[in-house]
Amino acid sequence: xxxxxxxxxxxxxxxxxxxxxxxxxxxxxxxxxxxxxxxxxxxxxxxxxxxxxxxxxxxxxxxxxxxxxxxxxxxxxxxxxxxxxxxxxxxxxxxxxxxxxxxxxxxxxxxxxxxxxxxxxxxxxxxxxxxxxxxxxxxxxxxxxxxxxxxxxxxxxxxxxxxxxxxxxxxxxxxxxxxxxxxxxxxxxxxxxxxxxxxxxxxxxxxxxxxxxxxxxxxxxxxxxxxxxxxxxxxxxxxxxxxxxxxxxxxxxxxxxxxxxxxxxxxxxxxxxxxxxxxxxxxxxxxxxxxxxxxxxxxxxxxxxxxxxxxxxxxxxxxxxxxxxxxxxxxxxxxxxxxxxxxxxxxxxxxxxxxxxxxxxxxxxxxxxxxxxxxxxxxxxxxx
Amino acid sequence: xxxxxxxxxxxxxxxxxxxxxxxxxxxxxxxxxxxxxxxxxxxxxxxxxxxxxxxxxxxxxxxxxxxxxxxxxxxxxxxxxxxxxxxxxxxxxxxxxxxxxxxxxxxxxxxxxxxxxxxxxxxxxxxxxxxxxxxxxxxxxxxxxxxxxxxxxxxxxxxxxxxxxxxxxxxxxxxxxxxxxxxxxxxxxxxxxxxxxxxxxxxxxxxxxxxxxxxxxxxxxxxxxxxxxxxxxxxxxxxxxxxxxxxxxxxxxxxxx
Numbered sequence: 001x002x003x004x005x006x007x008x009x010x011x012x013x014x015x016x017x018x019x020x021x022x023x024x025x026x027x028x029x030x031x032x033x034x035x036x037x038x039x040x041x042x043x044x045x046x047x048x049x050x051x052x053x054x055x056x057x058x059x060x061x062x063x064x065x066x067x068x069x070x071x072x073x074x075x076x077x078x079x080x081x082x083x084x085x086x087x088x089x090x091x092x093x094x095x096x097x098x099x100x101x102x103x104x105x106x107x108x109x110x111x112x113x114x115x116x117x118x119x120x121x122x123x124x125x126x127x128x129x130x131x132x133x134x135x136x137x138x139x140x141x142x143x144x145x146x147x148x149x150x151x152x153x154x155x156x157x158x159x160x161x162x163x164x165x166x167x168x169x170x171x172x173x174x175x176x177x178x179x180x181x182x183x184x185x186x187x188x189x190x191x192x193x194x195x196x197x198x199x200x201x202x203x204x205x206x207x208x209x210x211x212x213x214x215x216x217x218x219x220x221x222x223x224x225x226x227x228x229x230x231x232x233x234x235x236x237x238x239x240x241x242x243x244x245x246x247x248x249x250x251x252x253x254x255x256x257x258x259x260x261x262x263x264x265x266x267x268x269x270x271x272x273x274x275x276x277x278x279x280x281x282x283x284x285x286x287x288x289x290x291x292x293x294x295x296x297x298x299x300x301x302x303x304x305x306x307x308x309x310x311x312x313x314x315x316x317x318x319x320x321x322x323x324x325x326x327x328x329x330x331x332x333x334x335x336x337x338x339x340x341x342x343x344x345x346x347x348x349x350x351x352x353x354x355x356x357x358x359x360x361x362x363x364x365x366x367x368x369x370x371x372x373x374x375x376x377x378x379x380x381x382x383x384x
Numbered sequence: 385x386x387x388x389x390x391x392x393x394x395x396x397x398x399x400x401x402x403x404x405x406x407x408x409x410x411x412x413x414x415x416x417x418x419x420x421x422x423x424x425x426x427x428x429x430x431x432x433x434x435x436x437x438x439x440x441x442x443x444x445x446x447x448x449x450x451x452x453x454x455x456x457x458x459x460x461x462x463x464x465x466x467x468x469x470x471x472x473x474x475x476x477x478x479x480x481x482x483x484x485x486x487x488x489x490x491x492x493x494x495x496x497x498x499x500x501x502x503x504x505x506x507x508x509x510x511x512x513x514x515x516x517x518x519x520x521x522x523x524x525x526x527x528x529x530x531x532x533x534x535x536x537x538x539x540x541x542x543x544x545x546x547x548x549x550x551x552x553x554x555x556x557x558x559x560x561x562x563x564x565x566x567x568x569x570x571x572x573x574x575x576x577x578x579x580x581x582x583x584x585x586x587x588x589x590x591x592x593x594x595x596x597x598x599x600x601x602x603x604x605x606x607x608x609x610x611x612x613x614x615x616x617x618x619x620x621x622x623x624x625x626x627x628x629x630x631x632x633x634x635x636x637x638x639x640x641x
Binding site: 033034036037040066067068071075095098099102103347349350351352 | 480495510524545
């Protein structure tokens with residue numbers, strides 16, 4: 001039986017002998033979890049070839065046995081009419097019979113997990129499932145957006161319900177703390193655009209047009225795009241992770257039970273903060289981008305900062321600036337909505353948190369780029 | 385029962401900063417017995433368990449397993465020891481990214497050389513043994529109720545057929561019928577396998593029903609270890625209150641003696 005400290009198990013052995021019609025399986029050694037693997041295949045062969053009613057288990061040479069050993073040994077007689085009948089067993093063992101009975105009585109056969117389908121049909125099924133999921137995601141994101149807007153409107157009607165402290169906290173997180181990285185990125189983008197301009201326009205002899213190139217590119221597109229992508233990568237993932245962790249700890253449920261609306265307490269402050277801070281960040285990005293372009297123009301093309309700024313003022317209409325700025329709150333809104341929604345979708349397990357954070361960043365960057373394209377088409381048609 | 389000691393704790397001291405939980409604590413666990421550990425909240429029942437398991441380094445004293453000091457084991461001996469005991473944590477501590485079946489298979493994969501189909505069969509046998517039905521295997525811990533999660537955790541604790549089973553509040557959060565079934569399962573396994581069980585519990589019915597001895601933690605040490613009936617008239621005020629309070633008496637009456 002089970003005995004002493006750190007002991008090594010005797011290997012399990014199996015001797016098969018024929019006695020008339022009966023097939024006797026003699027178990028030798030220890031049938032425990034470490035040893036039974038080698039006997040699995042021989043036993044399966046016997047199970048497949050011998051009528052279970054004719055099987056007899058000889059337990060007289062059996063050493064130690066545990067539930068795994070009892071399971072594998074009694075598997076052979078499992079299918080017979082009366083597995084506990086005495087004629088199935090030979091020899092005495094202090095626990096084996098009882099254990100086998102217990103294991104048989106209690107064990108179930110688990111359903112095998114569904115194997116994913118492969119091949120053409122499997123691929124089609126996955127594509128279909130993916131499309132449906134994408135459709136569902138879009139619908140629920142719009143539903144979430146609607147829910148947030150109604151919460152926003154009802155809060156606007158009852159301004160004392162608005163949560164100022166979390167909003168200001170979120171504004172610091174989203175805006176002030178993001179400004180350095182956004183400015184640095186925009187600076188380099190501005191510099192790169194200026195280099196490109198210097199190279200191409202310089203060959204044509206129009207190097208002074210670098211000013212317009214930098215101005216239009218940074219003001220119209222890059223300032224706001226860099227800001228939106230940084231928001232998506234930085235704040236949106238943080239929203240999803242923090243709301244998702246609260247969801248996992250049932251904090252969100254607790255809020256609901258206490259009569260706090262999570263949309264009002266968690267979502268609205270973040271959305272408001274993003275909508276307010278995105279234009280300010282964009283403005284910072286524009287300044288930094290133009291500064292980067294100006295430095296490159298100065299060093300590579302001898303366009304002095306004074307000339308650069310004068311030309312910027314005289315040649316560029318304000319509309320470029322306003323086009324860029326007008327997109328910022330929209331991007332901020334979209335990023336915040338997607339981040340908060342994915343956070344609210346987190347379920348109890350760790351995997352879903354990881355999946356949702358990934359989905360959140362991917363979706364918000366995707367949405368930003370698509371909206372950017374729509375804006376470009378719209379302003380083109382409007383002639384601005 | 386012979387005085388065959390599996391685990392002995394000698395002079396254990398546990399402290400969190402200035403807060404001392406155990407001071408000079410001694411405890412012996414006999415082979416094949418079911419030992420219940422009781423004590424008020426904050427008396428360090430779980431800390432004691434973690435110290436035995438090596439999850440918390442004792443601040444003093446020794447833990448001996450079959451006479452061997454656990455602190456002196458090499459890492460390969462330590463792995464062997466780890467495969468000798470199964471633990472059911474208070475909240476189950478299932479791996480949430482794995483299905484129940486994969487959870488039960490995890491220790492098998494780690495410690496035993498076994499073909500995957502056999503491993504699956506063994507795992508589903510353990511799942512059945514712990515009282516879950518067939519559909520539970522493919523589900524994930526987050527989809528299970530609290531009681532089912534406990535059973536799944538028990539299945540994982542039993543995966544390697546350990547000699548020693550540690551249970552941290554196994555019946556807490558189970559309905560009375562489920563709790564009674566759980567108790568009888570543990571009793572049956574312990575008797576059939578010669579399993580040594582150390583269980584922290586507040587369930588007086590479990591204490592009466594299945595525990596051979598009960599250790600009471602109070603005043604930073606084990607105040608008393610004895611079969612429950614001998615503890616009923618123990619002079620220590622907390623023990624007296626515990627067993628002679630309304631719930632203690634109700635459980636005793638329910639036992640019909």
